[in-house]
Amino acid sequence: MNVDIHGAPIYFTIPIFGGIPITASLVVSWGVMLVLTGLCIWLTHDLKVKNISKRQAIAEKIVLTAESFVRSNMGEKWMHMVPLISAIFGLSLGCSLSSLLGFFAPTADVSVLLGWALVVFVLITYTKIKTNGFGGYLKGFCDPVFVMAPFNLLGEVFKPISMSFRHFGNVLSGMVISSLVYAALILANNALFGLIPGVVGEILGDIPFLAVGVPAVLSLYFDWFSSAMQAFIFCMLTMIFIRTAAE
Numbered sequence: 453m454n455v456d457i458h459g460a461p462i463y464f465t466i467p468i469f470g471g472i473p474i475t476a477s478l479v480v481s482w483g484v485m486l487v488l489t490g491l492c493i494w495l496t497h498d499l500k501v502k503n504i505s506k507r508q509a510i511a512e513k514i515v516l517t518a519e520s521f522v523r524s525n526m527g528e529k530w531m532h533m534v535p536l537i538s539a540i541f542g543l544s545l546g547c548s549l550s551s552l553l554g555f556f557a558p559t560a561d562v563s564v565l566l567g568w569a570l571v572v573f574v575l576i577t578y579t580k581i582k583t584n585g586f587g588g589y590l591k592g593f594c595d596p597v598f599v600m601a602p603f604n605l606l607g608e609v610f611k612p613i614s615m616s617f618r619h620f621g622n623v624l625s626g627m628v629i630s631s632l633v634y635a636a637l638i639l640a641n642n643a644l645f646g647l648i649p650g651v652v653g654e655i656l657g658d659i660p661f662l663a664v665g666v667p668a669v670l671s672l673y674f675d676w677f678s679s680a681m682q683a684f685i686f687c688m689l690t691m692i693f694i695r696t697a698a699e
Contacts, residue, residue, distance in 0.1 A: 476556035477564050484546035484558075488539075514538075525691045533694070536575075540568065540690060541683045548623060548679035559682070562620040569612035572690045576611070579697040615689055619682050626678050 495511035504512075518538045522530060544559060551557040558564045581589045593604040 475561070477558040477561040480550050480555045481543075481547060481558045481564060483555075484543060484550060488542050488546060521687075522691065525688065526695045530691075530695065533691070537687050537691060541687050544568075544619070544683035544686055545679055548682065549675065552675055557623060559619060559623045559679075562616060565616035565619045566612065568686070569615040572615065572693065573612040575690075576693050576697045579694055583698045611693065615686065619686050622678060622682050626675070 495507055495514070497507075498505075499508055499511075515534075518534050518541075519531065522534045522537055526533060547558040547564070551560075577589075580592065584592065593601045593608070595604065
């Protein structure tokens with residue numbers, strides 16, 4: 453199977469659209485969005501005011517948590533951002549955890565994260581222009597003095613790049629570290645039991661005793677904790693940048 457320049461496997465191409473590649477990143481992202489959409493429909497189906505079901509209680513808890521998250525970091529006037537922040541968090545977490553099912557994690561593809569960051573960048577720019585006007589937006593690049601304009605412009609351009617590469621680097625590094633540790637444990641296992649002469653050593657060397665447990669602990673950190681943390685950080689940066697743009 454071919455891979456694109458970002459390392460994501462290419463499943464097939466669409467010739468009628470100029471040979472657009474359909475990569476694992478796209479397929480898994482679409483799959484995660486379908487799962488999240490189905491989950492939202494299921495959780496919010498048949499809502500009641502009294503005698504609510506456990507399903508509705510879970511849905512209300514998720515909504516209240518998301519509202520509290522946005523309110524504490526952006527303020528009451530930004531509550532309309534709750535759906536966006538929730539969608540970013542759910543999509544980021546779902547894409548990262550898809551690797552547990554054996555799929556290619558879209559968050560290990562920098563182009564996916566750059567796309568998310570560009571959406572945030574457009575919102576930041578829109579908020580700045582809405583708050584200060586187009587003239588005020590351009591004037592902001594000259595703050596505090598005119599000679600700082602090129603540096604301020606570069607800082608603005610590099611915002612989505614830094615957001616995407618921060619998320620991408622942490623996810624990719626976790627995958628690399630887990631793979632290296634697992635490979636090292638396999639080699640150590642073969643070397644240790646290879647000291648036993650004869651067929652017994654060969655048989656025991658092929659059984660990955662040393663690899664039992666350690667990869668699971670690493671997975672608990674890199675696949676669960678780190679995935680949730682990176683989704684949290686991406687959402688935090690989104691809220692901070694948009695809130696700051698309105699000041």
